[in-house]
Amino acid sequence: MPSCIIIGAGMTGLTAARTLQQNGWNVTVLDKGRGVGGRMATRRLANARADHGAQYFTARTTEFQQFISVLTEVGVVQEWALQDTELSDISFHHPRFVGVEGMSSIAKYMAQPLNVQTGQRAIHISGDENGCIVLTESGQAYEADTLIITIPAPQALVLLNDSYLLSAAESSVFESIEYAPCIAVMVLLNGNSLIPTPGILKFGQGPVAWVADNFQKGISETTSITVHASAAFSKQHLEEDLTATGELLLDSLSEWIPKAQIESFQVHRWRYSLAEKSYPQPYYVCNTPFSLLMGGDGFGQGNVEGAFQSGRQMANFLLKF
Ligand SMILES: Cc1cc2nc3c(=O)[nH]c(=O)nc-3n(C[C@H](O)[C@H](O)[C@H](O)COP(=O)(O)OP(=O)(O)OC[C@H]3O[C@@H](n4cnc5c(N)ncnc54)[C@H](O)[C@@H]3O)c2cc1C
Incomplete structure (x- = not known):
């Protein structure tokens, strides 16, 4: 039986794993996190839920x-009814979908039939x-015929260079x-937000890029809000104190999120959110003695x-090989 190790249990890795396993492959998925989903991430705040990575998808x-x-x-999965929404730079002609219990619930569902080893950070190949x-940080060694890497390209570059697996030309792709x-x-709010239906604010300039009301979105029983800082603000404040940065962002939103209603808040730093520059193809085949494919949202469409x-096409490539 052909075998494959997949590093990363986000949408790319889980899709590749399911496709290969459905075709009789022996697949092991490794993820450094405590759970699956990667940037399809949902957090609990008391009785509320908040998606803090991807907000919806087409x-x-x-x-x-x-x-x-x-x-x-x-x-x-359910649709977030946004067709009638007017936001300056987004067209909602295509439906937008969300996880019924948040984005991470989609990944949890996808991972059910798979052998996923969480808490396993790959450090050497x-x-x-x-x-x-x-090899993983915890000292485990996993063996297979083939390898698929789905972690963000800058992290993959470090892993592959530490393992002396890339030529200079290949490094430049990454x-x-x-x-x-x-x-x-x-x-977490102690009442409704003042964000108008259907629960989205989007800003073209200033510190905040996006605000979503997770109650109006339909994934949370009580009101929680997700705020995404703009790329420029995030770059400028990335290494600063998270609580102070969160307060700064919330100060600019008091018109929609009154201070008196804020029960608590948490801040998360995504070093890699959306790809600003990507490789045009959905995956890259590395020139290694064993079969090694690199994919993820830095390859192709970037969401x-x-x-x-990317995951589906990497699996299809291996199935035809
Ligand atoms: C703030 C934010 C907003 C976004 N908004 C949207 C949106 O609205 N719509 C949309 O379509 N997309 C959005 N995205 C992008 C979307 O989330 C990603 O394109 C998609 O989830 C990427 O999936 P992936 O599997 O390629 O990568 P990831 O989800 O990043 O999965 C990679 C996995 O690899 C694991 N990993 C990393 N290093 C190692 C290692 N050394 N060993 C083992 N495991 C490792 C990580 O823990 C992670 O689980 C957003 C992302 C962010 C962060």
């Missing part, structure tokens, strides 16, 4: 539409024409992929749907 391609229909039928070995950082604030396509 399904423009047939394969992804089919997959999302299945997830909708089993009650994991070696191999020859017979296959590869991935170096050309760049991500914007994003500081995210999750706020949740792009991550699905």
